[in-house]
Amino acid sequence: xxxxxxxxxxxxxxxxxxxxxxxxxxxxxxxxxxxxxxxxxxxxxxxxxxxxxxxxxxxxxxxxxxxxxxxxxxxxxxxxxxxxxxxxxxxxxxxxxxxxxxxxxxxxxxxxxxxxxxxxxxxxxxxxxxxxxxxxxxxxxxxxxxxxxxxxxxxxxxxxxxxxxxxxxxxxxxxxxxxxxxxxxxxxxxxxxxxxxxxxxxxxxxxxxxxxxxxxxxxxxxxxxxxxxxxxxxxxxxxx
Amino acid sequence: xxxxxxxxxxxxxxxxxxxxxxxxxxxxxxxxxxxxxxxxxxxxxxxxxxxxxxxxxxxxxxxxxxxxxxxxxxxxxxxxxxxxxxxxxxxxxxxxxxxxxxxxxxxxxxxxxxxxxxxxxxxxxxxxxxxxxxxxxxxxxxxxxxxxxxxxxxxxxxxxxxxxxxxxxxxxxxxxxxxxxxxxxxxxxxxxxxxxxxxxxxxxxxxxxxxxxxxxxxxxxxxxxxxxxxxxxxxxxxxxxxxxxxxxxxxxxxxxxxxxxxxxxxxxxxxxxxxxxxxxxxxxxxxxxxxxxxxxxxxxxxxxxxxxxxxxxxxxxxxxxxxxxxxxxxxxxxxxxxxxxxxxxxxxxxxxxxxxxxxxxxxxxxxxxxxxxxxxxxxxxxxxxxxxxxxxxxxxxxxxxxxx
Numbered sequence: 001x002x003x004x005x006x007x008x009x010x011x012x013x014x015x016x017x018x019x020x021x022x023x024x025x026x027x028x029x030x031x032x033x034x035x036x037x038x039x040x041x042x043x044x045x046x047x048x049x050x051x052x053x054x055x056x057x058x059x060x061x062x063x064x065x066x067x068x069x070x071x072x073x074x075x076x077x078x079x080x081x082x083x084x085x086x087x088x089x090x091x092x093x094x095x096x097x098x099x100x101x102x103x104x105x106x107x108x109x110x111x112x113x114x115x116x117x118x119x120x121x122x123x124x125x126x127x128x129x130x131x132x133x134x135x136x137x138x139x140x141x142x143x144x145x146x147x148x149x150x151x152x153x154x155x156x157x158x159x160x161x162x163x164x165x166x167x168x169x170x171x172x173x174x175x176x177x178x179x180x181x182x183x184x185x186x187x188x189x190x191x192x193x194x195x196x197x198x199x200x201x202x203x204x205x206x207x208x209x210x211x212x213x214x215x216x217x218x219x220x221x222x223x224x225x226x227x228x229x230x231x232x233x234x235x236x237x238x239x240x
Numbered sequence: 241x242x243x244x245x246x247x248x249x250x251x252x253x254x255x256x257x258x259x260x261x262x263x264x265x266x267x268x269x270x271x272x273x274x275x276x277x278x279x280x281x282x283x284x285x286x287x288x289x290x291x292x293x294x295x296x297x298x299x300x301x302x303x304x305x306x307x308x309x310x311x312x313x314x315x316x317x318x319x320x321x322x323x324x325x326x327x328x329x330x331x332x333x334x335x336x337x338x339x340x341x342x343x344x345x346x347x348x349x350x351x352x353x354x355x356x357x358x359x360x361x362x363x364x365x366x367x368x369x370x371x372x373x374x375x376x377x378x379x380x381x382x383x384x385x386x387x388x389x390x391x392x393x394x395x396x397x398x399x400x401x402x403x404x405x406x407x408x409x410x411x412x413x414x415x416x417x418x419x420x421x422x423x424x425x426x427x428x429x430x431x432x433x434x435x436x437x438x439x440x441x442x443x444x445x446x447x448x449x450x451x452x453x454x455x456x457x458x459x460x461x462x463x464x465x466x467x468x469x470x471x472x473x474x475x476x477x478x479x480x481x482x483x484x485x486x487x488x489x490x491x492x493x494x495x496x497x498x499x500x501x502x503x504x505x506x507x508x509x510x511x512x513x514x515x516x517x518x519x520x521x522x523x524x525x526x527x528x529x530x531x532x533x534x535x536x537x538x539x540x541x542x543x544x545x546x547x548x549x550x551x552x553x554x555x556x557x558x559x560x561x562x563x564x565x566x567x568x569x570x571x572x573x574x575x576x577x578x579x580x581x582x583x584x585x586x587x588x589x590x591x592x593x594x595x596x597x598x599x600x601x602x603x604x605x606x607x608x609x610x611x612x613x614x615x616x617x618x619x620x621x622x623x624x625x626x627x628x629x630x631x632x633x634x635x636x637x638x639x640x641x642x643x644x
Contacts, residue, residue: 032467038474045481082459083522107466108509109534110519112527130466131505134473134498136481160534 024147025051025069029060029086030105031078035130039073042133046140048147057085064093064100071147075130076106076113087113094121101146105130111160114153122231126152126187142187151187158185172214180207185230250406257409258360260322261353264416267314268350271307271343274300304343308335311342312424319420323413328426341423349416356412360405366398447553447619454516454556461512469508473501510535514563516556525555525583529562536566538576538596545584550642557620558583558592561638564613565594573598573634590640600632 026048030036033055040050048071052063056079064072072093076086090102101124104117114127126146132154133139142152159182173181176197183193190208194201243251278300284293312330319325330338365372369391426434476498483494513531520528526544533540549555562581569576576598584591602610610626617624622640 032463032471034471035467035474038471038478041478042474045478077462077518082462083518107462108513108517108519108531110523110527111530111534112519112523130470131473131502131509133470134477134502134505136474136477139477156534160530 024048024071025067026071026073026143026147027052027054027060027063027067027069027100028073029054029057029063029078029089030073030075031055032075039133042136042139043071043073043143045136046143048143055079057089060089061092064097068097069100071143072100072102073143074102074104076104076110084110084113087116090117090125091120094125098124101125101149103128103143103146103152105133109154109156109160111157114157115161118151118153118231123149123151127157128152128154129156145187153186155182155186158182173211177207177211177214180204181211181230184208254406254409256322257413258405260318260413260416261356261409263318263322265350265353265357267311267318268346268353270311271304272347272350274304274307278304308339308342311346312338315341315420315424319417323417325417325421327420327424328430330424337423341420345419345423349419352412352415356405356408359401359408363398363401363405366394367402369394369398443619444553451516451553451556455518455521458512458515458518461508462518466505466508466512469501469505473498473505476501514560514567517559520555520559521552524549525558528555528559529581529583532559532563532566533581536579537570539578540566541578541580543580543582547583547585547590550585550590553620554590554640554642557616557622557640558590558638560616561592561613561636562594564609565636568602568609569594569596569598569634572602573600573632575599576632585642588641588643590642592638592640594636595633597633599630600628600634601630602626602628602634 024047026043028036028039028043028050030039030053036053036055040053043050051067051069054060054063060072060074063069072090074086074090074093076084078085086104086106090104093100093102102117103126104113105128106113107130109127109129117125117127124146126142128139128142132142146152179197180193183196188196190204191201194204197204278297281293281297281300284290285297309330309332316327316329319327373391476494479494480491480498483491486494513535517528517531519531525547529542529544533542562583566579566581569579573596576596579594579596582591582593582595614624617638617640620640622638625637626635627637628634
């Protein structure tokens, strides 16, 4: 179920550069050695080969430049400053190596970081709470989705960005439509949304159409509208 | 010969007292000859018998005027060096008190000092009278036959006088201290003002220290226990996902442990977030509060006016207020369906208002949460108000002065 909902990855997007031999490589940056060991296991479980591990942002950037991986799993708070090193590294990776998708892990959701990331990129990025790695299956799915050019946003990121929206067209949405939109924003596909809400897929599609209408989104390519709806929902000005 | 410590202490105190008394004689009595000089000139000035007298009178009067502040400085030195008492530097301020001390009180004290020293001298002379008699060649002894009962009485009286000098000196030093501090010392107003200044400064220091400590704990937990717990939960998750052929009991145990670990992470995260989140320092109040609002178990509307950054202590308190208030709403006002947080800066005041539509009836006097909150607000000179009528709504309003 990877990336069905995400913007269709353009030819140059992440996931398009899968190694010729079909091996997908990943780089991990996390300063806690203990957690790094666990992360390596999960990333390998998701079908990636861990090409390099780094303990700080500089090491991460060097590893990405050297290995050109499909995916980088990055801790937000890393030495030396223990602030937003990971976010800055992620932005620079997405800028300089568009083929590398980035999944940020953070102890807490900092909405500003998520907004920075999403404003610049709508695909091939993810922002999850660190504790989500414990739910191995879901985390593996998120890893694959991000590497495939999709997005994975923590429900907390979504609710945090939502707080900013005081009054706008979103208020016209019904509670159910909001729920659907929230799940879309997390990066879920129609069938995943349907499974989560215990409704049929066609019901989800109906909700989504109603959302598009209420948000005055043009009837163009469905994927594009989907992204626009999510971005409007999150209140993030889309970059590229 | 070694003296017992008590005696040694008493002797050194006596020495200090006597030095203090002796050093007071001159500055206290210096004005007396000036008075005499002035008195000598006043008669001819009034009668006009001497044309020079008015001019000459100027000299002692000028010296007396100069003696006011000048002698105060001498007294300050004397109190500090010999008694360890710090008098304020008055300069030319509060001249009435300075003149009062140096012109009126001083000569009286000087007289007492002189009397005490005289008593000491007499005591020494009388107590050693037998020595004098013994030391004088016998031809010089006029009519004194030598070691008489009179001389013995005299020795006794001398020793009595010396014994009286000890409490006398101590009493005089105490008296001088009382008078000196009352007249030349800091006024109650000044002392209170200085004390307030001191306390304000030390309290700000304490608040900053507590803030730094919270940051340190947050950092330690983030780097230590939190990573460990995530790693533990991750390993349990891996076990759950990979060990599929375990007996159901074992799977159940792993699943329970996995759940427990995740709950522990949540709980610890919540605790750590209440301390002093790193994002507060990095991005400011706005970003930190949105995190709080998102984690609250009820919908929170957050309105933060564009803020300039203020001091870390004030931001920390504002964050703590919102954190505690939302925790309170979640804990005590379960019926509440929504809350609203407004933060605005009006002039030099940061105003934080938290409202919820719960059933009300919260009492700030009860519940340690609200007491702690009010205390932290007061620690930065803020005000805390709460209105919670039964039936709601509950409004908590906090105003924090922010410098700059």
